[in-house]
Amino acid sequence: MALFDPKTKNIAQLQKSIDDKNASIVRYFDEIGRLYYGQYKDPAADVSKDINARCDAISKLYLDIEAQKLKILFEKGLKLCVNCKKENPLEHAFCAACGNKFPEGSDKHVDIPNAECTNCPDGPINAEEAPVTEVSPKTE
Numbered sequence: 001m002a003l004f005d006p007k008t009k010n011i012a013q014l015q016k017s018i019d020d021k022n023a024s025i026v027r028y029f030d031e032i033g034r035l036y037y038g039q040y041k042d043p044a045a046d047v048s049k050d051i052n053a054r055c056d057a058i059s060k061l062y063l064d065i066e067a068q069k070l071k072i073l074f075e076k077g078l079k080l081c082v083n084c085k086k087e088n089p090l091e092h093a094f095c096a097a098c099g100n101k102f103p104e105g106s107d108k109h110v111d112i113p114n115a116e117c118t119n120c121p122d123g124p125i126n127a128e129e130a131p132v133t134e135v136s137p138k139t140e
């Protein structure tokens, strides 16, 4: 009997997406290792751009995963305190552990910190610019 309610389905999809992203991160780390080794074998080869592109992509994936974890918590009726990282029921106005005040509407939608930060000192994270797909076609 497959009696999936929408929440369960949502959570499963989010979890699947997180798993995919973690697999991508592993692949990028693997490629970075190969690139670095290529540099070691041929000091004239400049692979820093290729390595940086993958590091940027990994950073973005980490942010996406954090955001999706928050969405899973939300589906479960929970939210995370930004101060102490303790899980709280959505209806809490203050964190049960540290008393930190939750932002207005934190029971209605997911607050994703740094998700669309374009003001970071290093500039926006632009994964699209990373030429990662050229070297790494999505063949599992």
Ligand SMILES: [Zn+2]
Binding pocket: 081, 082, 083, 084, 085, 086, 095, 096, 097, 098, 099, 100
């Ligand atoms: Zn707290």
